Amino acid sequence: MRDALGAFVPHVDCVVQGSGSGPLAGMTFAAKDLFDVAGYVTGSGNPDWERTHAPAKRHAAAVKALLDAGATLAGKTITDEISLGLVGRNQFYGTPLNPKAPDRVPGGSSSGSASAVAGGLVDTALGTDSGGSVRTPAAFCGLFGLRPTHGRISVKGMETQSPTFDTCGWFAADADTFAKVGEVLLGAPIADGGLTRMIVASDCFAIAEPEVQAALAPAAEALGGLFSAVREAPLADRDILDWSRNQSLLQRGEYTKTFRPWVERCVPRFSIEVGTSLALGALLAEAELVGPNAFRAMAKARLGDLLGDDAVLCLPTTPILPPRRDEPFSALTHSVSRIIELTCIAGLTGHPQINLPLAHHAGIPVGLSLIGPKGSDERLIALARQVAALTRSCSVGSD
Incomplete structure (x- = not known):
């Protein structure tokens, strides 16, 4: 695939054929580089994370669901470093293009997934949403995007940062495709009614x-x-x-705990924004x-x-x-x-x-x-x- 958008992780050639039959047969999808794909390292948007982790042994639950439903994985997409970002910048792998507004950022941290769908490279793409990482790029790139009810879609095999906030979502450019993918990931038919x-x-x-x-x-x-x-x-x-002030503190406290063992063990390189976020989180007391x-x-x-x-x-x-x-x-x-x-x-x-x-x-x-x-x-x-x-x-x- 020719990636003129800079949406895909440049050094990872990751294509997996779908089952060949099912409701998504003939469709293609991309997976944010937080989702495990068997045989590949989940890079999480940071070269030191990629260097210090082993290849995944099995597909993430969401990736497997789409493959089993017939869709073919076209590749892994760029994410803000370790998913800590909302504008879509990645100092190591670049900022994907926003096809609907090329002089603007695509939004993050599911930046590459939104870019790939908005640019027509794939039919749908998986993203993650803790603080807004599906909803923001969906808004900025003119796509349908859902942050599901927390816990509704399995995050098994997905790199998480803030457990009480993390969700698995997806993008599509049209409502029919969005609904087809939703039925697979949610495991239920899309039913009208009840919201009046x-x-x-x-x-x-x-x-x-x-x-x-x-x-x-x-x-x-x-x-x-x-x-x-x-x-x-x-x-x-x-x-x-008051809502954002309290949410920011809670999420910061959680992702600091998540990444602290790795940071202390590997002393990785970070962009200034990610490093600052982790440093501020380290100063938070439980009280x-x-x-x-x-x-x-x-x-x-x-x-x-x-x-x-x-x-x-x-x-x-x-x-x-x-x-x-x-x-x-x-x-x-x-x-x-x-x-x-x-x-x-x-x-x-x-x-x-x-x-x-x-x-x-x-x-x-x-x-x-x-x-x-x-x-x-x-x-x-x-x-x-x-x-x-x-x-x-x-x-x-x-x-």
């Missing part, structure tokens, strides 16, 4: 950039037509930014996480009460447009902080969240999200198919 109310998160929209708000307004209005009841309400009882854990319990109760079993929360996937590729380090660091302001919600609570590629600003993709009740993954995907039908019949959320 939409709550527009007023405080989440309020912190978005004006360009994002303007692009999403018509899309949210059109989407509301699929529900019997629509209303605006704030998600947070107080400050919505500093007591308050964030209590906040998480409150957040779960708040969102659960708000949604019940029949409502979705509508919000921007990210509050900002994808940053330019040539932005300085300080600006990209600020962008990461902004992105987390909204991606933190599903991570804190374990709820499923789907990105819908419904809008643009000056040709740049802008993603609209729906967060559903726990276990409503199939129903969110069914809504995505309805949205696709709606957009085929009228122009929604475009320039």
